[in-house]
Amino acid sequence: MTIRHRHELDGLRRAGALVSGILAAMRERAVAGAVSRDLDAHGAELMRKAGARSAPALTYGFPGATCISINAVAAHGIPDDAALRDGDLVNIDVSAELDGYFADTGASFVVGGASPAQQRLLEAAREARDAAIAQLRAGELINGIGRTVETVAARRGFRVIRNLGSHGVGRALHEAPGTIPGHYEPRDTRRLREGMVITVEPFLATHCDRAREAADGWSMVCPRGVAAQFEHTVVVTRGEPIIVT
Known part of the structure; x- marks a missing residue:
């Protein structure tokens, strides 16, 4: 989606505030x-009360309102009857449609308290997201996102999961400009445009640079180690980007 009118930005901000609030709850x-199934049901009820719909369920028939990924599952985890335990590394990804606008956000955290190693991973993933957002400007190459993420990951001693990335969003869950790699791709010559709506969601991992699809057909799993992700929905401008989540 490309924002051209104030009412479009207002609608996107409302959707962004909703998914952010649900993630926090x-x-x-x-x-x-x-x-995890109960957590997902809570998220689903908050969407229902707001008049919103789960974006992954609406778009792909995902068997949950939100994605809840635990430990080795890096993304697209299906909420189930598993009970969380202290020390579990969890990612919750919330995306929803509200009045025709789609927004997407996510965050990783550790149940109870994080170990020093887990904390380093969380801090690196959050830093990668924030650094990538800070350099967004209309006219710049889209591959600057992956370059920034990869730079942060390397400095922090982590890997980037190369088959999970950011994407266009706004009027659909996934739309133009399509998939945005979380690693530097020099052949990608696409440029950011003013008003373009995208997610920025780096996946940093300890021992994994490619996630594998699990037997359930949805979950993306690290064969070794664990991963963390932080995500915002962002509007590109000629100056500071607008974070709507």
Whole structure:
């Protein structure tokens, strides 16, 4: 989506505020003993009350309102009857459609308290997201996102999962400009445009640079190690980008 009118930005901001609030509410309930299916049901109810719809369920028939990925599952985890335990590394990804606008956000965290190694991974993934967003400007190459993410990951001693990345969003969950790699791709000559709506969501991992699809057909799993992701929906401008989540 490319924002051309104020009412479009307002609609996107409302969708962004909704998914951000749902993520925060689910995160608050994600304590030891909580069941991921129950967390997802809470997110689904908050969407229903707001008149919104789950974007992955609406778009792809995903078997949950949100994606809840635990430990070796890096992304697209299906909420189930598993109870969270202290020390679990969890990612919650919330995307929804509200009044025709789609917004997408996500965050990783550790149930209870993070170990020093887990904390380093979380901090690196968050830094990669924020650094990539900070350099967004209309006219710049899209591959600057992956370059920035890869630079942060290398400096912090982590890997980038190369088959998970950012994407266009706004009027659909996934739209133009298509997939945006989380690693530097020199052959990608696409440029950011003013008003373009994208996600920025780096996936950093300890021992994995490619996730594998699990037998359930949805979950993306690290064969070794664990990963963390942080995500915002962003509007590109000629100056500072607008974060709507």
